[in-house]
Amino acid sequence: MIENTSIQDGLFARRSRLVGYLTVTYLVLVIYTSLHPFSEWRAPAQEVRIFLTAPWPAYFTWADLIINVVAYIPTGALLTLVLMPYLRSASAATLATVLAILMSLTIEVLQVFLPGRIPSNADLLCNGIGALVGASLAVAIGGRGILSGRLYRLRQRHFYPGTAVDIFFLLLALWLVTQLNADIRLFGNGDVRHLLPALPGVGYTPRAYALLDASITAMSFCGVALMLTTISRSVRTAFCQ
Numbered sequence: 001m002i003e004n005t006s007i008q009d010g011l012f013a014r015r016s017r018l019v020g021y022l023t024v025t026y027l028v029l030v031i032y033t034s035l036h037p038f039s040e041w042r043a044p045a046q047e048v049r050i051f052l053t054a055p056w057p058a059y060f061t062w063a064d065l066i067i068n069v070v071a072y073i074p075t076g077a078l079l080t081l082v083l084m085p086y087l088r089s090a091s092a093a094t095l096a097t098v099l100a101i102l103m104s105l106t107i108e109v110l111q112v113f114l115p116g117r118i119p120s121n122a123d124l125l126c127n128g129i130g131a132l133v134g135a136s137l138a139v140a141i142g143g144r145g146i147l148s149g150r151l152y153r154l155r156q157r158h159f160y161p162g163t164a165v166d167i168f169f170l171l172l173a174l175w176l177v178t179q180l181n182a183d184i185r186l187f188g189n190g191d192v193r194h195l196l197p198a199l200p201g202v203g204y205t206p207r208a209y210a211l212l213d214a215s216i217t218a219m220s221f222c223g224v225a226l227m228l229t230t231i232s233r234s235v236r237t238a239f240c241q
Contacts, residue, residue: 015085018155018166023078025170027103029177030075034107035114044112051108051119060122068126069133075100076134081142093135100131158233165231175224 079096087095104127111117159165 016081017163018169019078019081021166021170022173023082025174026074026078030071030103031107033071035110035117037116040115041113042115049109051112052121052124054121057120057122065122065126068123069130072100072104072127072130073134073137075103075127076131076136077138077142078134079131080135080138084138084142089139093139096135096138097128097131100134101128104128104131159231160233168227168231172224172227 076093076096079099080092083092083096086092101124104124108119108121108124111119
């Protein structure tokens, strides 16, 4: 849902509840991923802030650095979009970048207390770069393209208004993110087999396994399709837009 319009830098910047929900959810995911499994906390053997002045890590991979940059691009972009209705674009981007860096710094400090995590100034630097890139993208396309532009008009024209519909969009976004996990079947979220008792003597042939896999995919896809038809103003909107 998008409400209340203000004019800044010649643009209409609308406050969007959906952007707010996405921001909170993404920040929670970043914190969860960075501090998982939240166990075996212990007092550090060295000064908590020592990683800030440590030399560049002797061993690192470019993939890890790129992931740290990419992970914070949505952080910077979403925080900027949340702030744009209240601040000028440049101020919103600056504040969003600072907030993202402070969040990254807090996470790195907390990782000092987790034996399974290694705090790194390289990670902090990459997170800051990613946040800056995301904030810049939000300033470049966020006002016209998301908060007040074509996406806003599509949202108003083809989907019902209201908080409940925004929650549906949020669930769909989370569902899409889970598809990045290579360990699950296509569309096969919600595996609860570990909660069920094992059935002795039940054998699965390759054909039966293929049918079961196809059934899981089909039912998951139908669930998403039904969700889209529920929030859309027409069936054509759900499947053609």
